[in-house]
Amino acid sequence: MATQWQTFPIEFRGGLISNLSPLQQGTNAVGSATILQNFEASKEGGYSKIKGFEKFSTTAVPGSGPILALKVISSGRIVVARQNGSNVTEYYYGTGTTWTSMGARPLLGGKAKHVLYNLDGDDKVIFVDSNNYPATYNTSGNTLTAITGSTDVLGAENVAVFKDTAFYAKGNNLYFTAPFTVDDFSAANGAGSINVANEITGLAVFRDQLIVFTTDSVKRITGNTFADFQVAPITDRIGCVNGDTIQEVGGDIMYLAPDGIRLLSATDRIGDFGLDIASDPIAKDATTFLGSTPNFCSVLMREKAQYRIFAYIESEQSKAAKGLIATKFVSQGAAGISWSTSYGIKAFVADSRYTDTSETIAFANTDGYVYELDTGSSFDAQPIEAIYESPYMPLSDPQMRKSFYKMALYAEPTGSMALDINVKYDFGTSTNTGVIQPSTQTIESTGTAVFIFGESNSVFDTSTYGGELDKVYNTNLIGSGKTIAIRIEDNSTNPTFTLDTALLEFRQNDRQ
Numbered sequence: 001m002a003t004q005w006q007t008f009p010i011e012f013r014g015g016l017i018s019n020l021s022p023l024q025q026g027t028n029a030v031g032s033a034t035i036l037q038n039f040e041a042s043k044e045g046g047y048s049k050i051k052g053f054e055k056f057s058t059t060a061v062p063g064s065g066p067i068l069a070l071k072v073i074s075s076g077r078i079v080v081a082r083q084n085g086s087n088v089t090e091y092y093y094g095t096g097t098t099w100t101s102m103g104a105r106p107l108l109g110g111k112a113k114h115v116l117y118n119l120d121g122d123d124k125v126i127f128v129d130s131n132n133y134p135a136t137y138n139t140s141g142n143t144l145t146a147i148t149g150s151t152d153v154l155g156a157e158n159v160a161v162f163k164d165t166a167f168y169a170k171g172n173n174l175y176f177t178a179p180f181t182v183d184d185f186s187a188a189n190g191a192g193s194i195n196v197a198n199e200i201t202g203l204a205v206f207r208d209q210l211i212v213f214t215t216d217s218v219k220r221i222t223g224n225t226f227a228d229f230q231v232a233p234i235t236d237r238i239g240c241v242n243g244d245t246i247q248e249v250g251g252d253i254m255y256l257a258p259d260g261i262r263l264l265s266a267t268d269r270i271g272d273f274g275l276d277i278a279s280d281p282i283a284k285d286a287t288t289f290l291g292s293t294p295n296f297c298s299v300l301m302r303e304k305a306q307y308r309i310f311a312y313i314e315s316e317q318s319k320a321a322k323g324l325i326a327t328k329f330v331s332q333g334a335a336g337i338s339w340s341t342s343y344g345i346k347a348f349v350a351d352s353r354y355t356d357t358s359e360t361i362a363f364a365n366t367d368g369y370v371y372e373l374d375t376g377s378s379f380d381a382q383p384i385e386a387i388y389e390s391p392y393m394p395l396s397d398p399q400m401r402k403s404f405y406k407m408a409l410y411a412e413p414t415g416s417m418a419l420d421i422n423v424k425y426d427f428g429t430s431t432n433t434g435v436i437q438p439s440t441q442t443i444e445s446t447g448t449a450v451f452i453f454g455e456s457n458s459v460f461d462t463s464t465y466g467g468e469l470d471k472v473y474n475t476n477l478i479g480s481g482k483t484i485a486i487r488i489e490d491n492s493t494n495p496t497f498t499l500d501t502a503l504l505e506f507r508q509n510d511r512q
Helices: 022-028 280-289
Strands: 006-011 034-039 039-040 047-050 052-057 064-074 076-084 089-094 098-103 112-119 124-128 135-137 143-146 158-162 163-169 173-176 190-193 201-208 210-215 218-222 232-237 241-248 252-257 260-266 273-276 297-301 308-313 321-329 338-344 349-355 358-364 370-373 382-387 403-412 418-425 441-444 473-475 482-490 497-508
Touching: 006 201, 039 321, 039 382, 047 382, 052 260, 064 089, 064 112, 064 124, 064 349, 064 358, 064 370, 089 135, 098 143, 112 158, 124 370, 143 473, 158 201, 163 382, 201 241, 201 252, 232 273, 241 308, 260 280, 280 338, 370 418, 403 482, 482 497
Parallel strands: 034 338, 241 297, 297 349
Antiparallel strands: 006 497, 034 382, 039 047, 047 497, 052 370, 064 076, 076 089, 089 098, 112 124, 124 135, 135 143, 158 163, 163 173, 173 190, 201 210, 210 218, 218 232, 241 252, 252 260, 260 273, 297 308, 308 321, 321 338, 349 358, 358 370, 382 482, 403 473, 403 497, 418 441, 418 482
């Protein structure tokens, strides 16, 4: 009698999950991951290996210590700040070559917050660093000017521009300027202050409101001028512990709270908000990540509706630096977020801006260089280690042994691709001598019919350019087990690729 084989499809979707037991995840979340390192959930389906980063300039920013401020002005211009030889903060702008000083501040500031605004036709940026007076950078002329109109804003810690008015946060207080100015603190002209009763950790303009994050609460300010500004609570139970993690992504605001990464979402009810814990699906990974350090930064990738948060540990090597990646697939709420992790991106400050038709994402740390993120296929010439590992899947009855024969991997490479494939049976047991754990197999996209321009094995007279790369890769499997997990690894500088679907061919044995 002919052997009856069965086919089991694994559609790569769902992202990283760590809040389910192994068998529950393998049964109810097929295609999700227990490890999803340096992959991102693709908006077009599947998991894509993340792109790398390259130096924005081969010249380091002068000074010592970490880069204290970083603001992307356009695709070819970035403003930074760093401690100089006189132990005070000095600001520079760069266009990809050397860095040009715009002057030093009187004191050494901390990590600077910033906001981009335009009240008179010129794009400008306000920087606050917790020690100095605020300073304004004017993109027209590359000048830096201190805002010294009031001692109240000396040492301002956060800044926002709302209703054409500048708001400076210091301690529990918000100091706001006269309308259409960032430096007029005259009460007669409409300036004033608001005490929100808790230490302010961050500010964010969200639709027609200014969201004020404190250590213990989240509040909102509505109105148009000092005559009708009103403060109302969103929640008095939990606040934001790190203002550098606040980003608006896909119509919601994500931020770091004491219990995880939360999502501030407007609901269908006018004036109401939802406060989901977005990191619940990765509870175990998030707890470890968020407990590793008090220092974080975050960045928004608008084209991908993606939020990235990076943990910064000064003594840690760059290749060991960790981050979390959240990709939104629905307009609002936490249910449509797919998670993964990054490994090898050490970021102390980060920023992004969309100008013209391109988005520039940049980050920096203590080595003095500014890096452009999401570009190239390496981490500044170092390999990117990308790992996908599935949960253990029973396929059918978890008590029935299956014999496995083949796996077809559907992938979309953009160039050379060489993947290590491992399958593991029965939760990787080493005590059951009846279970054989197969050795690693390798699949490659390169062949004699298709050559990649610039590859070392491409020869001009015999190479064929412009052909299509294979999208289906078949490999034979050996062994049997009641559950199976797949691990796919790529540790190279090869271009990005997308894992689409895997098909397992197996035969189910009789019950023993």
